[in-house]
Amino acid sequence: MESLTSGLVPALVPLVLAGLLGWTGAVKLFGRGTVRQAPKTALARMLRSSERTVLALRTVGAAELIVAAGLFVLPALLGAGATAAAAPGVAAAALGAGFLGYLARARATAPESSCGCSASDDAPITWRAFARAAAVLAGGAVSAAGALGVAGTAGGSTDADGVVRPWWAVIQEQPFASLGFLLLSSAVLVGLSADLDRWWRLPLRRFRLRLFGHPFNSGAADGSAVPVAATVELLERSLAWQATSPVVRSGLVDHWDEDGWRVLQFTGVYEEGEAARPVAVLFALDASASTDTTVEPAVRVAVVDADTGEAVAAELLSPVVRTGLPLAG
Numbered sequence: 001m002e003s004l005t006s007g008l009v010p011a012l013v014p015l016v017l018a019g020l021l022g023w024t025g026a027v028k029l030f031g032r033g034t035v036r037q038a039p040k041t042a043l044a045r046m047l048r049s050s051e052r053t054v055l056a057l058r059t060v061g062a063a064e065l066i067v068a069a070g071l072f073v074l075p076a077l078l079g080a081g082a083t084a085a086a087a088p089g090v091a092a093a094a095l096g097a098g099f100l101g102y103l104a105r106a107r108a109t110a111p112e113s114s115c116g117c118s119a120s121d122d123a124p125i126t127w128r129a130f131a132r133a134a135a136v137l138a139g140g141a142v143s144a145a146g147a148l149g150v151a152g153t154a155g156g157s158t159d160a161d162g163v164v165r166p167w168w169a170v171i172q173e174q175p176f177a178s179l180g181f182l183l184l185s186s187a188v189l190v191g192l193s194a195d196l197d198r199w200w201r202l203p204l205r206r207f208r209l210r211l212f213g214h215p216f217n218s219g220a221a222d223g224s225a226v227p228v229a230a231t232v233e234l235l236e237r238s239l240a241w242q243a244t245s246p247v248v249r250s251g252l253v254d255h256w257d258e259d260g261w262r263v264l265q266f267t268g269v270y271e272e273g274e275a276a277r278p279v280a281v282l283f284a285l286d287a288s289a290s291t292d293t294t295v296e297p298a299v300r301v302a303v304v305d306a307d308t309g310e311a312v313a314a315e316l317l318s319p320v321v322r323t324g325l326p327l328a329g
Contacts, residue, residue, distance in 0.1 A: 007170070008170055008174055008177055008178060008181060009142065009146075009181070010142055010143070010145065010146025011146065011166070011167045011169075011170040012167055012170065012171075012178060012181055012182060012185075013139050013142045013143055013146070013185075014071040014072070014074045014088065014089065014139075014143040014146070014167065015071070015072065015167045015182070016139065016182065016185040016186065016189070017068075017071050017092055017136065017139040017140065017143060018068040018069075018071035018072040019068075019186070020068075020132075020135075020136070020139075020189055021064040021065070021067055021068040021071070021092065021095070021136070022064070022065060022068035022069075022072075023118075024061070024064055024117060024118045025060075025061040025062065025063070025064030025065035025067075025068060026061070026065060027061070027118045028057045028058060028060060028061025028064070028116075028118070029058050029061035029062050029065060030061075034054055034057050034058060034061075035050075035054055037114065037116060038050050038053040038054045038057060038116065039053070040113060040114055040116075041053060041057075041113055041114050041115065041116035042102075042105075042106030042107075042109065042110040042113040042114070042115060042116070042125065043056060043057070043102075043106070043115075043116050044113075045106075045109060045110040045113060046105070046106075046109070046110075053116075057116055063091075063095065064095065066091075067088055067091045067092050067095060070087065070088030070091065071088045071089070071092060071143060074088055074089075074143065074147060075166035075167065075168075085147035085148070086143075086144040086147045086148050088143060088144075088147075089140045089141065089142070089143030089144030089145070089146070089147055090140065090144045091140070092136060092137075092139060092140030092143060092144075093136075093137050093139075093140030093141045093144060094140070095136055095140070096133050096134065096135070096136030096137025096138070096139070096140055097137055099117070099133035099136060099137075100130065100133045100134065100137065102115075103115055103125060103129055103130055103133055106125055107125050111124060111125060112124050113125070115129050117129055117132070117133075117195075118193070118195045126194065128191075128192045128193070128194055129192075129194070131192050132189065132192040132193060135188070135189065135192065226287070226288060226289070226290045228252075228255055228262070228264075230290040230291065231255075231262050231264065231285055231287070231289070231290070232252055232264065233290075233291055234285065234289060234290055234291050234294070234297050235264060235283055235285060235297075235299065237291070237295070238296070238297055238299050239299075240283065240299035240301050241283075241299075243301075244268075244281060244283075244301055244303070247268040247269065247270055247279065247281060247303060248266045248267075248268045248281050249266075249267055249268045249269050250266050250267040250268070251266070252264055252265070252266060253265050253266060253267055257287050260286065260287055260288075261284045261285065261286065261287060261300070262284070262285050262286070262287040263282055263283070263284050264282070264283045264284075264285070265280060265281070265282055266280070266281040266282075266283075267279070267280060267281070267306070268280070268281045268303070270303065270312050277305055277306075277312070278305075278306040278307070279303050279304060279305055279306055279312055280303070280304050280305075280306050281301070281302075281303050282301070282302040282303075282304070283299055283300070283301055284299070284300035284301075284302075285297050285298070285299055285300075286298060
């Protein structure tokens with residue numbers, strides 16, 4: 001344990017921090033979303049100009065990339081003296097402190113705005129943004145302390161003179177411990193990055209819904225039915241709805257479950273020549289299906305005369321080609 005905390009950590013923290021700052025810096029500096037997201041950030045409220053906000057974000061991105069490069073090649077700076085070796089870590093700590101100050105002010109003045117931390121997220125500022133900025137500050141401090149040799153000389157990443165050894169040497173000597181540390185650190189940073197939720201959190205939620213069912217299912221007798229609103233949403237995305245929508249003239253008027261099917265009833269008008277007949281439009285879908293489980297549901301459709309109950313001609317159940325609106329210019 002002593003070897004891990006005093007040796008491996010100071011050697012690998014700069015590498016993890018370089019990955020984080022390299023990613024956020026590249027997104028700010030080169031990402032096309034910077035211009036699009038800039039007006040939505042709290043920084044735009046402070047600077048009162050989208051153009052200045054974009055310039056500030058790109059400047060910070062360039063600084064992050066420079067610091068990331070310094071952290072990545074930190075072992076090569078160890079022979080240039082303590083000041084040069086500690087410079088990337090000190091710069092990273094300064095960035096982290098600056099991020100924390102900015103987030104505190106942004107939270108107080110524009111809590112509904114995004115922080116612009118990676119210029120690709122428009123979610124409001126939460127505790128995760130503060131935690132990630134604090135991680136940058138702490139990581140920079142550890143990197144600077146390790147470069148100065150104050151991390152101790154007993155660890156596996158320092159030589160007899162107390163100088164931190166290259167991270168690639170530590171990975172080669174302690175591959176499993178290094179891999180575990182890198183994976184754990186990366187997972188923590190990903191969990192603190194709200195802009196990465198769409199890559200892991202949303203798929204995880206969908207998997208949980210498929211595995212355990214919808215949380216509203218607890219009130220159903222067999223736990224398989226989904227809310228009626230979810231069935232209506234699924235119906236309105238189907239081809240059957242597109243084919244029948246010219247006839248439908250109302251919202252949902254009634255629904256019931258029968259033999260595993262959920263029947264949805266709408267009212268409508270079927271125009272036959274110059275005559276118009278009031279009809280009832282019935283859709284039957286799998287009661288357990290939702291947008292989380294399928295995108296092409298099986299739908300049964302019936303259109304019956306509202307007065308006589310007789311089935312209406314099936315030829316009306318064909319997709320209607322609508323004339324496109326002319327484009328200006």
